[in-house]
Amino acid sequence: MSGPDAMRNLTCDEVRELAGAYVLGALDPSEAAAVRLHLTGHPDGHPEIAEVGAVIPALAELAPVVEPPDGLKVRILAAAAADLAARGGAAETPAAAEAPVAPVAFPAPAEREARRARTTAATWVLRIAAVLAIALLGGWNLLLQNDLGAARQYEQNVTAVLDAASRPGSLTAVLAADGGTGSGLAAVDAEGDVALAMRDLAPTSGTAVYEAWVIAGDGVPVPLGSFSVGADGTAFFEASGLPSAEGIVLALTLEPGPGATTPTMPIISAGVAAAPG
Amino acid sequence: MTSADQPLPLRAPSPVDEADRAALARISGGELAALEELYDRYKTMAYSIAYRITNDATLAEDVVQDAFLGAWRNAARYLEGRGSVKTWLLSIVHHRAIDAIRRRRPTSELPDIDAGLPAALTLPDIWGEVSANLDAASVRQALVALSDVQREAIELAYFGGLTQQEIADRTGTPLGTVKSRMRLGLLAMRRSLEVGST
Numbered sequence A: 001m002s003g004p005d006a007m008r009n010l011t012c013d014e015v016r017e018l019a020g021a022y023v024l025g026a027l028d029p030s031e032a033a034a035v036r037l038h039l040t041g042h043p044d045g046h047p048e049i050a051e052v053g054a055v056i057p058a059l060a061e062l063a064p065v066v067e068p069p070d071g072l073k074v075r076i077l078a079a080a081a082a083d084l085a086a087r088g089g090a091a092e093t094p095a096a097a098e099a100p101v102a103p104v105a106f107p108a109p110a111e112r113e114a115r116r117a118r119t120t121a122a123t124w125v126l127r128i129a130a131v132l133a134i135a136l137l138g139g140w141n142l143l144l145q146n147d148l149g150a151a152r153q154y155e156q157n158v159t160a161v162l163d164a165a166s167r168p169g170s171l172t173a174v175l176a177a178d179g180g181t182g183s184g185l186a187a188v189d190a191e192g193d194v195a196l197a198m199r200d201l202a203p204t205s206g207t208a209v210y211e212a213w214v215i216a217g218d219g220v221p222v223p224l225g226s227f228s229v230g231a232d233g234t235a236f237f238e239a240s241g242l243p244s245a246e247g248i249v250l251a252l253t254l255e256p257g258p259g260a261t262t263p264t265m266p267i268i269s270a271g272v273a274a275a276p277g
Numbered sequence B: 001m002t003s004a005d006q007p008l009p010l011r012a013p014s015p016v017d018e019a020d021r022a023a024l025a026r027i028s029g030g031e032l033a034a035l036e037e038l039y040d041r042y043k044t045m046a047y048s049i050a051y052r053i054t055n056d057a058t059l060a061e062d063v064v065q066d067a068f069l070g071a072w073r074n075a076a077r078y079l080e081g082r083g084s085v086k087t088w089l090l091s092i093v094h095h096r097a098i099d100a101i102r103r104r105r106p107t108s109e110l111p112d113i114d115a116g117l118p119a120a121l122t123l124p125d126i127w128g129e130v131s132a133n134l135d136a137a138s139v140r141q142a143l144v145a146l147s148d149v150q151r152e153a154i155e156l157a158y159f160g161g162l163t164q165q166e167i168a169d170r171t172g173t174p175l176g177t178v179k180s181r182m183r184l185g186l187l188a189m190r191r192s193l194e195v196g197s198t
Helices: A003-007 A012-023 A029-040 A047-053 A056-062 A071-086 A109-118 A121-144 A148-165 B015-028 B032-054 B057-077 B085-104 B128-133 B136-144 B148-158 B164-171 B175-197
Strands: A171-177 A183-188 A194-199 A209-215 A221-227 A235-239 A249-255 A267-272
Touching: A012 A029, A012 A047, A012 B175, A047 B175, A056 B032, A056 B085, A056 B136, A056 B148, A056 B175, A071 A209, A071 A221, A071 A249, A071 A267, A071 B032, A071 B057, A148 A183, A148 A194, A148 A235, A171 A249, A183 A267, A194 A209, A194 A249, A209 A235, A221 A235, B015 B032, B015 B057, B015 B085, B032 B057, B032 B085, B057 B085, B136 B148, B136 B175, B148 B164, B148 B175, B164 B175
Parallel strands: none
Antiparallel strands: A171 A183, A171 A267, A183 A194, A194 A235, A209 A221, A209 A249, A249 A267
């Protein structure tokens, strides 16, 4: 069976004949769909398919062992952190999980394109509202902690970021913490200059510094520079030379000293840069 | 009654299986440390499969990243009892790697990713205790025990990403024969692995 006739209803004998190719992924899409369609009418899933399919995981053992590069872990965790930040820090709900969304590489070009498409004028308004809400909430939290100095400092820092965000062609990113604390806002203007305001960061001590990273389409973290944080937990950071492109990831790590060339896990906070449509 | 008619025992979850499932539950709650744990456990196997299929370090990295991000985003879709987390994860890696190399072949018809999970994901985990002690040497031995043409068909499909029709074209073999070689080869491997594990 192959070609245009593939979607016709298959007989049980035909499905048995295709069992090996099916579990090996060697059917073309229409053939595989025809098998799946047939299997929907077989609650037992055709024992023959299960029997040959059980060998498939073992085939993975045949691949010669090759260690992945060290940077891959950082890329994956940074992308996951950015994904989490893009979701507003909320975990995927079961309802959302059931939606027919295929996993997509991030920051792959297709994903960046999709994000661009999703960012409409309406969502831009929402983003600004979210930025302001976060800014106000951050300041309010600091006030609740009777840290008036920190609240004022954070307000000034956010104002500077919003200034940068208001320039034509600017991108913004909301950085969210993974589990711990440390959130903030960033703006990347058309020239590739970034301004970043953070709050609730753990104070640094000794030679330890926070290092800012940008991860662009190639997925390689590039260091932007480092800064230390005082007792108020706020920070303002500026750097130049970023790719001004939607979908880039901004991330923070805590490093033992300045000059890190590879991020030290875990990622403290991360966010994805996005622009109005 | 053939062996295919016999109900096969469900595999008892190992401590690693339990840890994997716990990690996946934490991942579905958005915990990055759980993703890191799963990555550390399966990074070598995932990258090895991706590299073996793509033969391209950069593409293999993209495939592995894509697969782990897929697991991160779709952890809640994993159904307990439908295969171990390891099988699920490595099936995603395999599926993505095959997809990647097929995209490089302009004549290939691409699989519809949204149409369904990789084949192995749709199967219950019936490998039983046999799979618990599998290692590369025993699997390689089982593969070597096949006829050359059976081994060729399985390797071209699993590691080469060729469809049965492409294998038939490449080897100059009738399509029906290719189907039989794959099915009978896998059955022979299974029998060999079952015998080897007892």
